[in-house]
Amino acid sequence: MTKQLPLRQRIRKALVILTFLSFPITMNFLSPYVIIDGAMNGIVNGSLVMFGLMFVSSLFLGRAWCGWVCPGGGMQEIVEPVNNKPINGKKIDWIKWLIWIPWISLIAWLVISSGGYKTINLLYHTQGGISVAGSPDRPIFIAYIIYYGVVSLFVGLAIFTGRRAGCHTICWMAPFMIIGRWIRNRFGWASLRLVADSSACADCKKCTSNCPMSLDVNGIVQLGKMENSECILCGTCVDNCASSAIRYSFSAGK
Numbered sequence: 187m188t189k190q191l192p193l194r195q196r197i198r199k200a201l202v203i204l205t206f207l208s209f210p211i212t213m214n215f216l217s218p219y220v221i222i223d224g225a226m227n228g229i230v231n232g233s234l235v236m237f238g239l240m241f242v243s244s245l246f247l248g249r250a251w252c253g254w255v256c257p258g259g260g261m262q263e264i265v266e267p268v269n270n271k272p273i274n275g276k277k278i279d280w281i282k283w284l285i286w287i288p289w290i291s292l293i294a295w296l297v298i299s300s301g302g303y304k305t306i307n308l309l310y311h312t313q314g315g316i317s318v319a320g321s322p323d324r325p326i327f328i329a330y331i332i333y334y335g336v337v338s339l340f341v342g343l344a345i346f347t348g349r350r351a352g353c354h355t356i357c358w359m360a361p362f363m364i365i366g367r368w369i370r371n372r373f374g375w376a377s378l379r380l381v382a383d384s385s386a387c388a389d390c391k392k393c394t395s396n397c398p399m400s401l402d403v404n405g406i407v408q409l410g411k412m413e414n415s416e417c418i419l420c421g422t423c424v425d426n427c428a429s430s431a432i433r434y435s436f437s438a439g440k
């Protein structure tokens with residue numbers, strides 16, 4: 187008989203798949219281009235607000251967005267049956283910073299040179315809140331090209347490289363949350379995190395083999411220090427540990 191995933195993981199998978207299915211609606215609320223366009227034209231837009239909310243959420247929830255609701259996560263997890271190979275994140279995690287730093291610098295420069303934000307349009311680059319839609323100045327096929335371009339990038343990386351490769355390499359949203367986590371850790375205030383009891387660990391390494399971010403979870407359990415900037419708090423390790431050596435905690439820590 188096929189073994190079902192633990193209930194919490196089924197709920198989590200359903201959530202990320204549903205957000206992926208909603209991506210034709212939400213794409214321009216998560217767009218690196220819409221932010222650039224908004225900066226050029228002085229318009230506070232939906233993407234800017236969403237990235238700000240992701241940063242704020244990471245101060246208290248770490249990267250739970252990535253594990254539980256991100257459409258980018260959903261589109262990569264949906265192809266896990268095609269390629270579930272773990273990847274060596276340590277070798278490639280830096281790539282996203284190579285993309286993010288010039289991008290955020292360009293936005294800052296555009297905001298300053300255009301005289302700052304002047305108006306708010308949360309539905310900017312959407313038709314009544316729908317992203318993949320046509321408009322008099324932009325035919326719908328352009329929106330489809332952008333949509334399939336983004337999906338192909340994330341799905342292609344996951345298929346040809348391995349588990350959630352896009353999260354490690356190209357994601358423009360992850361750095362906001364990594365910085366938020368770093369600030370939280372500097373101040374040490376209470377937030378959602380993992381805690382481990384290394385004395386309960388049976389060393390079966392199921393946590394490591396199941397981690398969607400390919401982290402050496404067993405190694406960090408043994409060290410008793412669960413903080414890792416690539417951990418997306420998905421809880422897969424928590425739910426696969428028969429010894430209950432790992433658990434969620436809302437607590438202070440570094």
Ligand code: SF4
Nearest residue numbers: 252256258259353357
């Ligand atoms: S790293 Fe990026 S694509 Fe991956 S889950 Fe997080 S926000 Fe989504």
Ligand code: SF4
Nearest residue numbers: 397417418420421423
């Ligand atoms: S360490 Fe655990 S919670 Fe973090 S990404 Fe891996 S499986 Fe998910």
